[in-house]
Amino acid sequence: MTITLPDTEQLEFTPEVAEATAGFYEKVRHLVPEFEWQLQAPLIYEINRLKKEQGAVILAHNYQVPQIFFGIADYTGDSLGLAREAMEVDSQTIVFCGVHFMAETAKILNPEKTVLIPDLEAGCSLSESITVEDVKLLKQSYPGVPVVTYVNTPAAIKAESDICCTSANARKVVESLGVDRVLFLPDEYLARNVQKETDVEVIAWKGRCIVHEQFTVEELRAYREQFPGLVILAHPECAPDVCDEADFVGSTTGMVSYVDRSDARRILLVTECSMSDNVQEAHPDKELVRPCTLCPHMKRITLEKTLSSLRNRQYEVDVPSDVRRRARRALERMLVIGRDD
Numbered sequence: 100m101t102i103t104l105p106d107t108e109q110l111e112f113t114p115e116v117a118e119a120t121a122g123f124y125e126k127v128r129h130l131v132p133e134f135e136w137q138l139q140a141p142l143i144y145e146i147n148r149l150k151k152e153q154g155a156v157i158l159a160h161n162y163q164v165p166q167i168f169f170g171i172a173d174y175t176g177d178s179l180g181l182a183r184e185a186m187e188v189d190s191q192t193i194v195f196c197g198v199h200f201m202a203e204t205a206k207i208l209n210p211e212k213t214v215l216i217p218d219l220e221a222g223c224s225l226s227e228s229i230t231v232e233d234v235k236l237l238k239q240s241y242p243g244v245p246v247v248t249y250v251n252t253p254a255a256i257k258a259e260s261d262i263c264c265t266s267a268n269a270r271k272v273v274e275s276l277g278v279d280r281v282l283f284l285p286d287e288y289l290a291r292n293v294q295k296e297t298d299v300e301v302i303a304w305k306g307r308c309i310v311h312e313q314f315t316v317e318e319l320r321a322y323r324e325q326f327p328g329l330v331i332l333a334h335p336e337c338a339p340d341v342c343d344e345a346d347f348v349g350s351t352t353g354m355v356s357y358v359d360r361s362d363a364r365r366i367l368l369v370t371e372c373s374m375s376d377n378v379q380e381a382h383p384d385k386e387l388v389r390p391c392t393l394c395p396h397m398k399r400i401t402l403e404k405t406l407s408s409l410r411n412r413q414y415e416v417d418v419p420s421d422v423r424r425r426a427r428r429a430l431e432r433m434l435v436i437g438r439d440d
């Protein structure tokens with residue numbers, strides 16, 4: 100079988116490709132039918148070959164599809180883990196299979212490296228929920244109150260902030276400041292979930308994640324009824340009442356770690372559903388209940404676009420030096436604080 104790419108070149112599922120990718124197929128065979136694999140394996144083979152040739156590394160978020168997660172990624176993780184990984188890698192080129200704010204964070208922390216994202220339109224509803232003007236007005240309304248900014252924001256917003264946080268360290272970051280109140284931008288639900296765990300007053304903005312805001316308590320209760328013994332793990336971008344209904348709340352990597360150490364047989368991950376596919380493949384002994392809630396931004400990243408990214412060195416992520424310097428300060432203040440999940 101052959102696949103024709105837009106530049107009319109044909110990639111074939113040769114015996115060499117089949118052999119070189121057999122190990123990856125073992126990991127995704129429950130999800131990918133053989134005929135589909137014959138189209139995807141040549142792409143995976145070519146991406147891995149080019150990656151080696153160029154000395155590039157691929158960082159992939161936990162929400163990437165199994166073919167990317169298992170087939171081409173050198174490092175996988177949550178926003179915090181990938182930001183740290185980006186600083187550790189020796190390679191001069193990082194291809195980021197994730198959304199734009201993640202690639203931008205990698206660039207801010209590694210200005211001397213080339214950071215590529217396969218699709219510049221891979222955004223985030225939280226990143227789009229606030230402007231620099233909004234942050235300036237908030238700072239005027241709350242003079243002297245420090246600004247804690249979720250990493251799911253553009254560099255220009257980070258540059259206006261005192262410190263960043265991720266879903267893995269938000270409470271710790273808030274409490275690290277030693278103040279009575281903070282502005283917490285832009286995720287309203289994450290802010291309210293942090294508020295439940297701290298005496299610091301958390302002043303929220305009104306941003307929402309279009310994926311996590313969809314889950315409801317009623318839905319979770321219906322799953323509990325349908326699947327006895329179900330253990331529910333939720334991402335803190337979900338509504339506070341949804342998080343209250345869950346057995347564990349944490350970042351995407353926090354959830355993966357929970358599954359790794361848990362004896363639970365039936366698990367529901369209240370988050371983006373490619374992650375459930377990846378966790379299911381890693382734990383064939385468990386039953387992952389998988390309501391399909393896709394992040395359209397994460398799904399813009401495909402094998403085809405990742406191959407074009409490597410071939411054409413596109414799309415390079417850059418941040419103006421003044422913004423980069425100020426955003427980096429907020430990120431570095433966060434990076435000395437450990438995980439909280």
Ligand code: 13P
Nearest residue numbers: 177178179265266350351
């Ligand atoms: P994590 O940092 O927990 O991976 O979350 C990132 C994200 O965008 C969740 O929607």
Ligand code: SF4
Nearest residue numbers: 223224308309310394
């Ligand atoms: Fe943004 Fe939500 Fe997609 Fe995460 S899942 S990248 S928060 S839109």
